[in-house]
Amino acid sequence: MTKRIALTGNEAMALVMKQINPDVVAAYPITPQTEIVQIFSQFVADGEIDTEFVTVESEHSAMSAVIGASAAGARAMTATSANGLALMWEVVYIAASCRLPIVMAVVNRALSGPINIHCDHSDAMGMRDSGWIQLFGENAQEAYDNALMAVRIAEHKDVMLPVAVNMDGFIISHAVENIEIVANEDVRDFVGEYNPERYLLDVQNPITVGPVDLQDFYFEHKRQQVEAMKKAKNVIQKIADEFVNLTGRKYSFFEEYYLDDAEIALVAMGSAAGTAKAAIDELREQGIKVGLLKLRVFRPFPAEEIVRALSHIKVVGVMDRAESFNTMGGPLFSDMRSAMYDGEANVRMINIIYGLGGRDITVTDIKNIIQKVKDVNNTGKIENLVIHYGVRE
Amino acid sequence: MATLKELSTRAGKFSGGHRLCPGCGAGIIVRQVLAAAKNPVVVACATGCLEVSSTIYPYTAWNTSFIHNAFENAAATISGVEAAYRSLKRRKKFGLEDQEFDFIAFGGDGGTYDIGFQSLSGAMERGHKILYICYDNGAYMNTGIQRSSATPMGANTTTSPAGKKIPGKTQFKKELTDVMAAHYIPYVAQAAPSNWKDLTRKVEKALSIDGPSFINVLSVCPRGWRTPEEKGLEITRTAIDTCFWPLFEVENGTDYTINYKPKNKRPIEEWLKPQGRFKHLFKPENKHLIEKIQKHIDNRWEMLLRRAGEID
Numbered sequence: 001m002t003k004r005i006a007l008t009g010n011e012a013m014a015l016v017m018k019q020i021n022p023d024v025v026a027a028y029p030i031t032p033q034t035e036i037v038q039i040f041s042q043f044v045a046d047g048e049i050d051t052e053f054v055t056v057e058s059e060h061s062a063m064s065a066v067i068g069a070s071a072a073g074a075r076a077m078t079a080t081s082a083n084g085l086a087l088m089w090e091v092v093y094i095a096a097s098c099r100l101p102i103v104m105a106v107v108n109r110a111l112s113g114p115i116n117i118h119c120d121h122s123d124a125m126g127m128r129d130s131g132w133i134q135l136f137g138e139n140a141q142e143a144y145d146n147a148l149m150a151v152r153i154a155e156h157k158d159v160m161l162p163v164a165v166n167m168d169g170f171i172i173s174h175a176v177e178n179i180e181i182v183a184n185e186d187v188r189d190f191v192g193e194y195n196p197e198r199y200l201l202d203v204q205n206p207i208t209v210g211p212v213d214l215q216d217f218y219f220e221h222k223r224q225q226v227e228a229m230k231k232a233k234n235v236i237q238k239i240a241d242e243f244v245n246l247t248g249r250k251y252s253f254f255e256e257y258y259l260d261d262a263e264i265a266l267v268a269m270g271s272a273a274g275t276a277k278a279a280i281d282e283l284r285e286q287g288i289k290v291g292l293l294k295l296r297v298f299r300p301f302p303a304e305e306i307v308r309a310l311s312h313i314k315v316v317g318v319m320d321r322a323e324s325f326n327t328m329g330g331p332l333f334s335d336m337r338s339a340m341y342d343g344e345a346n347v348r349m350i351n352i353i354y355g356l357g358g359r360d361i362t363v364t365d366i367k368n369i370i371q372k373v374k375d376v377n378n379t380g381k382i383e384n385l386v387i388h389y390g391v392r393e
Numbered sequence: 394m395a396t397l398k399e400l401s402t403r404a405g406k407f408s409g410g411h412r413l414c415p416g417c418g419a420g421i422i423v424r425q426v427l428a429a430a431k432n433p434v435v436v437a438c439a440t441g442c443l444e445v446s447s448t449i450y451p452y453t454a455w456n457t458s459f460i461h462n463a464f465e466n467a468a469a470t471i472s473g474v475e476a477a478y479r480s481l482k483r484r485k486k487f488g489l490e491d492q493e494f495d496f497i498a499f500g501g502d503g504g505t506y507d508i509g510f511q512s513l514s515g516a517m518e519r520g521h522k523i524l525y526i527c528y529d530n531g532a533y534m535n536t537g538i539q540r541s542s543a544t545p546m547g548a549n550t551t552t553s554p555a556g557k558k559i560p561g562k563t564q565f566k567k568e569l570t571d572v573m574a575a576h577y578i579p580y581v582a583q584a585a586p587s588n589w590k591d592l593t594r595k596v597e598k599a600l601s602i603d604g605p606s607f608i609n610v611l612s613v614c615p616r617g618w619r620t621p622e623e624k625g626l627e628i629t630r631t632a633i634d635t636c637f638w639p640l641f642e643v644e645n646g647t648d649y650t651i652n653y654k655p656k657n658k659r660p661i662e663e664w665l666k667p668q669g670r671f672k673h674l675f676k677p678e679n680k681h682l683i684e685k686i687q688k689h690i691d692n693r694w695e696m697l698l699r700r701a702g703e704i705d
Contacts, residue, residue, distance in 0.1 A: 023480040026473060052480035056469060057515030064466035064512065068437065068473025071460050073487060074480055076473070090463055200435050200458040200474055201481065203492060210461035211448035 002180045002247065009140040009172035012179055013079065013105045013165075014039035016147045018049050019187040022103075023074035023194075026054035026065035030084040031117045032169040033107040037079060059084035063091040063104075070100040071209045073199030075151070077102065081169060082109035085123045089130070095162045096131030096225065098210055101154030101194075102162040104132075105147065108270065108321075109169040110357040118358020119169040121270065121321040124298075125331045131225050133163040133232055134299040136269040138255075141179040142296070143167035145249060148182065151191045152239045158231040166298075168271040170358065182247060190246055229300045236297055253302035255294040256309055258284060262291030264373045265310060267336060268319040269295045272354070272361050276319075279366035290370050295332070303339035311345035317373040321355045329353070329386045350382055354389045365390060394594050400428045411454035412446040416622030418612030418629070419443045419528045421586045423499065426526055426610075427457065429596035430495040435478075437471035437497075439504030440464035442535040442614075443528065465508040467498040468516035468525055475521045495600050496522065501612075502529040502543035506569050517576045517605045524599045525607045527569065530614035538617045542567040545637070546689070547682050548670045550617075555673040560682060565689055570643070573607040577646030580606040584640060587629040591640055591652055598642075611638045619669020628667055635664040636694040641701065649700040658694070661687045 007015065014036045017025065027037040044053045052069075056062045059080050066076040080088060085106060095102050111122040124134060133153060137143040143165060150163040167173060182190070198207050213221060233253070240251040257277055259265060266276050273294035283290050293309055293316075310316055318337075320330025328334065329351035340347055352369050355361045369389055376382055395403070406427035413420045419442055427434060434457040438444040444461045447454040462470040475496045482489040500509050505527040513525060532550050533539040540553035546565045549555040553562035574581045579602045584592040592610065599606035611632055613625035620628055632638035633653060640652040662683060665671040674682050698704045 023484065023486075024473065024476045026476070050480075050483060052476040052483075054472065054476045055519065056472075057511060057518070061466060061469035061472075061512050061515055064462055064469035065473030065476065067462055068460060068470035068475075069477035069480075070473075072435070072474040072477035072481075074477035076477070091466065094462055199487070200460060201478055201487060201489060201492075201494065202458070203433050206433075206456065206458040208448055208453035208455055208459045211450040211453060212445045213450045217450050 002182055004178050004180050006176050006178050007140060008035070008174050008176050009143050009167050010035035010107070010174065011039060012140040012144040013147060013167070014043070015181065016144045017077055018043045019182070019184055020077070020148070020151055020191055021049055021188070022051055022077045024052045024054065024066065024069035024076045025078060026056050026062045026069065026076070027078050028056050028059045028062045028080070028084060030059065030081045032109055032173045033079050033081040033084070033105065035173070036105060036107070059087040060091060063088040063095060066102050067091060067095050067098065067100060070102050071098060071199065072201050073196050075194040077104065079105035079107065081107045082111050082123045086111055086126055089126060092127050092130045092132065094210065097221065099160040099228070100162060101160055103147065103150045103154055104162065104164050106164045106166045107169045107173045108166055116357040117169070119171050119321070120356045120358065122323070124164065124166050125322040125324070127164065128299065128331060131161065131229070132299060133161055133229070134166060135163065136166045136296055136298055137172065138271060138273045138294060140167070140172055140177045143172060144179055145243065145247065145251065148187065148190060149239050149243055149251070153232065153236055155194055156235045159228055159235050161225070161228050161232060166270065171271040180247065186246060232300050233302060251296060253295070253297040253305050254309070255296065257292040257294060259291035259293060259309060261289060262313060263289040264315045264317070264370070264377050265291045265293060265313045266317045266319055266370065266373070267293045267295060267332065269298060269332065270321065272319060272321065275361055275363055276366045279363045279370060282363070283367065283370060288374070301335050301339070306336070306339055307343045310340070310347055311343060313347055315373050315377040316347055316349045317352050317369055318349055319352045319354055319369070323353060323356065348376060348382065350376060350384070351386045352389045353386060359390050361390065394590070394597060395429065400593065403428045406430070406434060406455070406457045407447070408454050408456055412449065413442065414616055416613065416615040416625045417442070418530060418586055418614065418625060422526070422528050422610050422612055425586055425589055425592050426497065426596050429593045430497065430600055432493045432495045433457065434495045434497055435460070435471070435474050436499060437462065437467045437474065439467040439500035439509055441501040441504050443499055443501065445535060464504050466512045467500045467504060467509060468513040471496050471498040471523050472516040472519065472521040475523050496524065498523060498525045500525070500527055501534070502527060502531060503533045503541045506543045506567050507541050514576065517573065517578050517607065520604055522603055523605055524596070527607070527609045528612035529609055530612040530617060531566070532614070532617050534614045534617040543569065546686055547674050549673060550670070560673055560679050568693070570609045574643035574646055578606065579604040580642070580644055582608045582642035583638065584608055585611040585629050585633055585638060587626040588633065588640060588653065595642060617670065620667055624667065631659065631664045631667070634659045635661050636690055637661065637664045639694060639697055641697055649697065651697060651701045651703060661690050
């Protein structure tokens with residue numbers, strides 16, 4: 001049983017959190033995430049849900065409290081954006097290293113400074129190496145769906161890692177869409193009960209969580225985290241396969257849009273992928289063989305699958321909504337080039353850094369970007385490896 | 394209140410074989426506090442001496458459930474544990490319907506007065522049923538004796554060294570117990586392991602209250618204080634008799650009780666003298682500092698007496 005309703009991304013996220021009905025939610029307000037905790041707190045205030053809602057005094061404490069709650073045996077969630085995520089950063093690592101299946105909505109926003117409340121992916125990229133699984137959605141529907149799947153992925157015995165569910169600030173979080181909602185009982189059946197193997201509140205079996213881990217074991221524990229991340233790939237796919245039975249919506253590590261016969265392609269994450277699809281639709285009508293790889297799972301990075309999907313492409317434009325200041329391109333570009341390095345195919349790549357601090361990206365912009373990719377294909381020359389598109393030079 | 398005999402049979406939630414220094418106050422405090430807890434305990438611990446000495450993987454000195462998260466967030470972490478408990482109990486999960494717990498956080502003065510202050514304040518303000526114990530040894534002992542906001546005036550530390558121009562720490566310590574009382578939480582107290590009856594009673598009282606509580610416990614650090622290992626509790630008693638560390642409690646923010654009034658309030662020199670960290674204060678040119686410290690101690694003691702209604 002599903003129904004269609006008009007919701008903003010934030011409303012959809014708050015609704016899915018209500019439907020998941022976690023044991024504990026700890027959160028602190030920050031734009032553009034604030035609405036999620038506001039709406040959620042109203043659900044609690046109205047008695048529609050009996051989640052223990054902890055109104056902490058900072059994002060650092062939000063993540064600390066959900067770590068405590070999750071270690072205690074609870075299903076725990078939080079939400080944040082930008083500087084809030086940066087303030088959590090220290091404990092974000094600890095959540096992953098304690099193998100706690102926390103789910104966090106990240107409403108992507110530019111990281112200061114200067115302060116800017118609008119969308120880019122610098123916040124998500126800041127937590128890139130923390131050991132969290134990172135999912136990106138193109139729109140509110142995908143944010144909603146990803147959140148549902150995130151609970152199952154995080155809590156899977158082979159994984160036991162926290163999951164960040166990313167959606168673009170304002171562009172998704174504040175825009176109204178018609179989305180398909182899963183019925184409450186189906187959500188309950190899908191996510192099931194959380195039954196941890198070990199937890200602090202187990203009177204018979206007290207445990208020590210977060211001990212000192214010195215030269216003799218730390219490295220092994222990091223290695224175990226990597227193994228869990230590797231195993232997460234199978235789990236993500238398995239749960240997506242179950243999800244299609246529930247909703248009819250098909251998910252994988254990425255979506256391939258007109259890639260089969262494409263000569264050139266873009267790679268993008270988040271809302272820009274939707275804009276890119278519109279641009280590609282227009283260009284396809286003109287006979288231009290362009291496609292898109294919309295990345296949904298950024299961590300673990302599905303390198304092998306990406307290489308397979310792009311092996312026949314001549315030139316790929318990788319779109320990064322964040323800088324990494326290594327002067328060789330954005331974080332996604334680095335991963336993409338690294339993945340391709342050992343590939344047999346001769347795929348050339350350029351990087352387009354776009355949309356920082358909420359700079360608009362339109363269908364026309366994407367067409368211009370595709371033209372740049374096309375130019376490389378036509379001339380065989382890469383004049384600029386990294387293009388900062390839309391910036392006044 | 395539990396008798397000493399009873400307490401001795403209850404001990405064991407914190408086992409021997411931890412790696413705290415000989416003579417460390419933290420180990421004694423933890424054993425006393427946990428012995429006073431009747432329910433199963435979940436401990437959250439800030440980064441610091443206690444945590445690094447008691448949980449070296451794959452070993453643990455804790456016979457209770459224990460979580461260490463980071464330096465500054467023991468209070469936020471235990472509030473998450475407590476929130477989980479309330480939620481899971483309400484939802485009748487894991488058989489917690491009839492199971493009581495005591496939730497206790499331990500932090501040193503650095504992790505409590507300084508970097509952990511915000512998280513502590515937030516947790517107290519929210520009203521979680523948790524007990525936060527600060528073991529205050531007056532410096533960042535674990536990282537090599539750096540000054541904290543709990544370091545007493547005049548102390549020689551590695552970041553407030555006694556030098557040719559500056560005679561050790563120039564500020565008085567933050568009176569965190571008063572600051573916690575200003576949160577108007579049900580129960581706040583100051584205690585010391587030398588007065589085990591007082592400490593035990595305070596822990597029992599704190600744990601019986603339906604709300605947040607905070608106890609600040611003076612914790613000797615032989616290494617940082619430059620005192621003999623076997624003299625710890627004797628020196629602690631001097632802190633109480635000089636009124637450097639008054640024993641008092643505050644209920645609901647306003648109701649002050651002095652728990653111990655020295656018959657003969659001893660001069661502050663007697664607290665300072667045995668400690669190597671104050672050695673330089675006894676040079677003739679620093680005499681005025683001891684006078685300044687004495688005056689501060691006297692003023693504060695008088696203020697506490699006034700708040701407790703002992704004087705007008």
